[in-house]
Amino acid sequence: METQPSTGPVRAVAPAGAETIPGKTPATVPVAATPRNDWRARYVRSMRISDGVAIVITLLVAQLVRFGADSTAGGGDLSWGRFNIDYVFVGIALGVAWWAWLDLRGSRAIRLIGYGMEESREVSTATLIFFSAIAIVSFALSLPVARGYVLIALPLGLVLLILGRWCLRSYLLRRRRRNRAAMSRTMVVGRQRGALETVESLRDHVEAGLAPVVAYYPVGKQPLPEKLQHVEVRNVLAPEDRPTVAGILEAAHHHRVQALVLTNNSPLSSAEIRHLSWYLADARIRLVMNTGLTDIAGPRIHTQQLAGLPLIHVSTPHMSWSRRLFKRGMDIVGSLLALILLSPVMLVVGAVIKAHDRGPVFFGQERVGLDGTRFTMLKFRSMYTDAEERKAALDAANESAGAVLFKMKDDPRVTRPGRVLRRYSLDELPQFVNVLKGEMSLVGPRPPLESEVEKYEDYVHRRLRVKPGITGLWQVSGRSDLDWDQSVRLDLYYVENWSVLEDVLILLRTVRAVFAHSGAY
Secondary structure, X not given: OEEOOOOOOOOXXXXXOOOOOOOOOOOOEOOOOOOOOOHHHHHHHHHHHHHHHHHHHHHHHHHHHHHOOOOOOOOOEEEEOOXXXXXXXXHHHHHHHHHHHHHHOOOOOXXXXXXXXXXXXXXXXXXXHHHHHHHHHHHHOOOOOOHHHHHHHHHHHHHHHHXXXXXHXXXXXXXXXXXXXXXXXXXXXXXXXXXXXXHHHHHHOHHHOEEEEEEEOOOOOOOOOHHHOOOOOOEOOOOOOOOOHHHHHHHHHHOOOOEEEEOOOOOOOHHHHHHHHHHHHHOOOEEEEOOOOXXXXXXXXXXXXXXXXXXXEEOOOOOOHHHHHHHHHHHHHHHHHHHHHOHHHHHHHHHHHHHHHOOOOEEEEEEEOHHHOEEEEEEEOOEOOOHHHHHHHHHHHOOOOOOOOOOOOOOOOEOHHHHHHHHOOHHHOOHHHHHHHXXXXXXXXXXXXXXXXXXXXXXXXXXXXXXOEEEOHHHHOOHHHOOHHHHHHHHHHHXXXXXXXXXXXHHHHHHHHHHHOOOOO
């Protein structure tokens, strides 16, 4: 949950101590406002320029394709009663309205900076609503709008808008990862353990754009976990002090913070949080509230007003029959296309494997699929034929944390052609046959061995609620470089938050992961 900084004038703000007592007029504490010309303001201006360029190009192309260089030839006027309006002026009006609507709809909000999927969703929604409104107005007023003009402008404009935002976002993320530039100075407020966990998470995910420079938490009496004992951040709250709104505001002013993150175990009361949000908004400081709901995608979280309270409703993950049917359709079409297009590559790979040691080309291994069903997963053989017999002797060299998976970077059982196949994931191409048969999906959790499933903790069995996939979040996020806990967390996130868009994005990211061949061994 996040509040946007105000763009109004900065006022003096009130400290704690009197804010919850009716009839009192508290003293004032100044809070430094975020500069109007900081990196965030410049980035928003860049978004406006990018959107303007995309819209201008779109409307020029639509004009030229639909009417040619001379807009007055071939019906280049919009006729409405006695009025004839040249489509050049129609395009200008549409462009200005479209550009302004993207701002009014909030697609350039500061909270979207750096968040690709959410930003693209807002841009797409705003554009579709805008063109839907054009269609409704045209029908209601009997305006003979050229359908070809709209059919060109809508998809082209959407692609160019998203492409422009992607270019800006890519540049921003590179700056953040390279030298942690374009970050918001952030203060974390909460109890000790929650505050330190949040600081560690923000530092690990620089793409969020929040750089924790200071924390504000009461020192707890319970010992901290070992991983949190090494988190270094300055705590500005003395051990004997109680957290107050005044103290938070003074610390925000002193450290010139631009964002404040309130953890889910905040020591403040609901009234104090409400007043704090007002004062921070006046100072144009973002307030970000951590709900404590981890690994839950945004579309499943909804804010609802109930009994005067802003309650957060988390929708239950459910794969309806229509969504299952759509996913199955994607699998059939995708696997058929892959088998047809990649058949020459598969023939060459098979010939190389056969020529190397005269052994079998394919390797079939029993894996566990949807709801615990067993199936034979196909792969191009990348190991020597006695690999399973030699595995027991190598168990001591297992490099996988958690002792569930078996991984070795320099596995002596892998053949020379097999190393190339694994490096570029070519050994997995026969799995498109498993997808076509309905045993696997294009995207899903990693297909486990029965011996691995036997070692699962109870909650890990949730991975089996969807079909295993040729690719998935585990592959595009590090593949074999991930430890067991990371792999499980990614698989469970996918199971809980599946969507068509997520599958498409994972497939696109898989192409990049394969060519980068990181974590492949």
